[in-house]
Amino acid sequence: MSFHTPHRLQPYWDLAVAPVQADALAATLELGIFDALETPHTAAQLALSLALHAPHTALLLELLWSMQLLDRNVADEAGDKPASYRCAATAHRYFCRSSAAFCGDAWLYRLHALRHFGTQLHSLVRDGGKPTLSSYNTSTGVNWAAAAQQQIGQEQRAVTMRAALSVMERIAPFTSRDTPLRLLDLGGGPGWVAIALAQAHARMQATVFDWPETVAVAAANIAHAGLSERIDTLAGDLGVDEIGSGYDLVWCSSVLHFVPDMQAALHKMHAALAPGGVLVCVQAEIAPTPDDASRVLPYYLPMRMLGRNVTRQGELAMHLQAAGWRQVEQYQASDFPMAPVQVLIARKASL
Structure with missing residues (x-):
């Protein structure tokens, strides 16, 4: 023994x-x-x-x-x-x-939200229904603006900005620092990712798209960073509103969990890219092995019980190909907030 x-x-x-x-x-x-x-x-x-x-x-x-x-x-x-x-x-x-990397409020928010969900789990499994968590139930501009000010803003500054730069250093349009680029930060919240990418690429112009109340938070952060001439904002709802066109890069991080029609959103992103443009999609997916899945499933159980989109590993790549992308690269990253994510780099065909 x-x-x-x-x-x-x-x-x-x-x-x-x-x-x-x-x-x-x-x-x-x-x-x-x-x-x-x-x-x-x-x-x-x-x-x-x-x-x-x-x-x-x-x-x-x-x-x-x-x-x-x-x-x-x-x-x-x-x-x-x-x-x-x-x-x-x-x-x-x-x-x-x-x-500058303080994210204590963000950690407390996650703890209390998941604890509150956990208290409902017994009755949800026994009786059905949907969990009551304001952070997941009500996708409104006011709620997202509050989140952008606190927990999302803290997580972006502490973790996501550096992780996003690490991802973008793999992508040829971004690494060509002398080439002018147009970036769309889709669902960009407080705008810190767009700010970090613009600071790293002097010839980049960027647009942060999110709810009207949320892009107001982003605009204030952009102004504070001294980047208002290079980064603008576009307010709207991805499910119904236009997101612009002619972009060289689209950054989309943990957005597809919230859209009512994932395939329609992917088609919209494809149309927004210029020929040869690149979509970078960062999204948690459910891994096929228990060890890997155990790092994702607890965080996303509330979303799944609300009927949100949490795809299985490899499924999102198939959705991208169905939406028109012909080249999709995928790898796992563990340096984003909370759970490991899949990074998908999808290239639109050139003319």
Whole structure:
């Protein structure tokens, strides 16, 4: 018998304890502990500065240390000096508000939304119906504008901007920095992806398409970045409105889950591209193996129970070919928010 092989129940015991770790992270964000621990504090010092219960604060800090969110300077052997803690690199980058990559509010939003969905799962399976989650149920401009201001904006700045640049460096029209380009950021939300791509390609003109209230958020971000002469906005509903034409590149990230008619949307994107143009579609799909599928299915179960589009791996490529694209490249990327995604690069035929 091996004493180094985990018990078969270990993954499910880990599930049972995961909410404690999640709640510890949530409490730490909500209490401002990470911000305080940009500089080292002992538990007693931290409790005094934030008006916390000192013994319980000490226990929380040790848990966060075990989660590799804090670095610890242990007490000396004589025990005369208590241990001090400060943010580890990951916590400092993503969970301190002073960081440009802060996404603590976005993480809390995801946690609370998924928790709320989970409380409904028993009755949904037993009785049917649809889950009640405002973030999934009501695709309105007001809701998306609020999301663009907070969780989507934070995730784009912290993660998606860099991931999008990594994808685009594989695409010849973008890598030819001397070639003028027109980009459509379809469903671009707060516009940070278009901003990042325009900053990397000096001869790019871009359009951010989204709900009217949402592109107002994007326009403010674009102006703040000093790119209003190169990036404009177009307001509308992808399901019914025109999205323009003559684009060299279309960036479409996690949009197709929300459209009522995926095939119609893909035909519209195909028509919007100039001959030889390229669509870059970043979308979660359900993998054929349990290990890979397990990283996607929990996040997208609420959408699936609402009847949203979550395709199986390879299915979206077939939809693209049916919509007129003749060359489709596909690969998996794990550096986008939440779950791994499939990156599909589809080229429109040249004249």
